[in-house]
Amino acid sequence: MVDFTLSDPDRDILSGVAEEAKASEKYARHYDAHEDEILPKAFVEAAAFPSLLERMRRRPSDDTPSVIMQMLIRIEREAHNGVPLRQAPSALGNAALGAAGTPAQQKRWGHLMLAMSITEPGAGSDTKAIQTTAVLDGDEWVLNGDKIFVTNGVRCHGTIVWATVSKAAGRGGIKSFLVLKGTPGFELVRKEKKLGIRSSDTAAYAFRDCRIPRDHLIGGDERVPQSADEGSASYKGVLKTFNITRPTVAAGGIGKALGAFRYARDRLAKEGIAVDWDKGPHDRTSTEQTLLELEADIEAATLTVLRAAWLAARGEPNNLEASVAKAKGGELCRSGPQRAMELLGAMSLSHDHPVEQFLRDGRITDIYEGTGQIQRLVIARAILGYSSAELS
Ligand SMILES: Cc1cc2nc3c(=O)[nH]c(=O)nc-3n(C[C@H](O)[C@H](O)[C@H](O)COP(=O)(O)OP(=O)(O)OC[C@H]3O[C@@H](n4cnc5c(N)ncnc54)[C@H](O)[C@@H]3O)c2cc1C
Incomplete structure (x- = not known):
């Protein structure tokens, strides 16, 4: 049951x-x-x-x-328009360390706050286009490349960096490495200015002949794949991180929609406008119908997140469900606050009310951790049984 x-x-x-x-x-x-x-x-x-x-x-x-x-x-x-009262002890890179790091690496670095550096100026959704390279030189890896849009990139202690050890192997050649702040050749280039989530710092990094110890390769598998097929298993390991981070990101977007919904509902109630559940669909006002539909959409999206999380808790594959949750949350983070704004009218644009900030802060849900379009590709591949080469 x-x-x-x-x-x-x-x-x-x-x-x-x-x-x-x-x-x-x-x-x-x-x-x-x-x-x-x-x-x-x-x-x-x-x-x-x-x-x-x-x-x-x-x-x-x-x-x-x-x-x-x-x-x-x-x-x-x-669902509250606030900021974290205390800094979280971990970040996205910690999820990657937990998913792909060896037990010894998790013990050694788990207490640090680690950001995640995947995106580059020429590689976002298409991660096989990553240009940052990692070359083994004696007992050190030498990293060269640029990373952008690194969440928590200013305040983190270090970052997990995706770099290729073999461009010929495409995605299979991508491995992840831990680089700590203060390592020579690792530079914080700038802090980004954004539409929303402005209290969350987002950084750009440069790696120039950045030398890190050999054992900073996450997972420790040093094999250099010679072809895309050979490396695809290790790449799938790297991707496991998303199975828990995607539902988490979706939950954030759902929260923004919920905050906007609650605000609109309560403001309308103050004016004597509330949903009458006893009325049939033909007797409801359009305002009541919008409130009802928005609440139902929030509940539905929440269920997709809970299903993905429930599978993860049972140790079962949830690749499809994580993407369904992310696609739903990514849609709702925009349509939820927008519908609340339609109900509230012009006042919703004012900074005296939180709804416009819910919209701006929620927008990112459909971009990072894979855009909405990418989630739909993952879903289609999983349902139709296509590989990423067959459907991209
Ligand atoms: C605030 C913020 C924080 C971020 N934090 C991080 C972070 O911590 N670490 C990190 O590595 N990255 C981070 N990112 C980067 C984010 O993950 C990327 O922006 C995202 O993956 C999309 O990549 P892109 O911007 O290069 O867009 P592109 O990949 O260039 O895509 C552009 C458009 O084309 C669409 N598209 C692309 N490929 C396809 C396809 N095959 N089929 C259909 N449509 C397609 C996309 O959906 C999108 O609409 C962050 C971004 C932002 C804005």
Whole structure:
């Protein structure tokens, strides 16, 4: 039987997360307007709230799988127009380390905050076009190349870098490496200015004859594939990271839509406009119908995220489901706030209300971790049984 009931401790966690996110709302507009500023490690208000790790540690071990709780927490957090009250201890690169690193590497670097450097000026969706190279020279790898749009790239301790060890092997030649801040030849070139998520720092990097120890190759597999076929297994290992990060990103976009929905619903209720559930579809106003549909779409998208997370918690493949969740979340992050704006009218454009920021901050959901179009390609390949060479 499918049971979506949350235990009392889990409900407490979610309401604690909501309170904490609410307490951070007063900072949202400041960091939106001052993108050059980096968030402090912790705001004073953080002291009033236990860390997420602590909250999760207190749960009974047979409770809702923690990966599902992570998704619900992300949705609730993002539904508030706030900023993190304390810096997260980990970033995307940590997920890659967890998915592809050896146990020794995870133990050695797991406590650091690691960003993820895949995208380059000439390689975004098409990762086989990556030009950054890694060449083994004695007991060191030598990295050369440029990376852009690195989330947490300013405040991280280091980054996981995708580089090719054999261009002839296409995607199969791509391996990931850990590069720590302060390594000679590793330069932070600039901090990007963006449409939204301005409190999240995004960096561009340059690697020039950047030498890192041999054992910084994530996973430790030094074999250099001679063809695309030979290397595809190791590339699939690298891609495993996305099976958990894609639902997480989707949860963020759903949260933005939920925040916009709640705001519109509550403002309309103040004016005496609320959904009357007893009315049939022909008697509802268009405003009621829009609110109903938006709420239903948010619920549906949430279910896709929970399904992907549930499979991950059971250790089952979720490549298809992770992309379905990401495609749904990527669509809703735009259409959700937009529908809320239509209901609210001109006031929704004003900075006195959070809906326009929900729209700007949510937009990224459909771009990073694979664009909406790329998710649809992954979904089509999985359903129709095509390889990436057959359908690209
Ligand atoms: C704020 C922000 C943070 C980011 N954080 C990170 C990060 O931490 N690490 C990192 O490595 N990258 C990061 N990125 C980069 C992001 O992952 C890429 O922007 C994304 O993968 C798309 O690549 P691109 O921008 O080069 O677009 P392109 O790949 O050039 O795509 C352009 C358009 O063409 C479409 N398209 C491309 N190929 C196909 C195809 N085969 N079929 C149909 N349509 C296609 C795309 O969907 C898109 O609409 C971030 C980006 C932003 C904006």
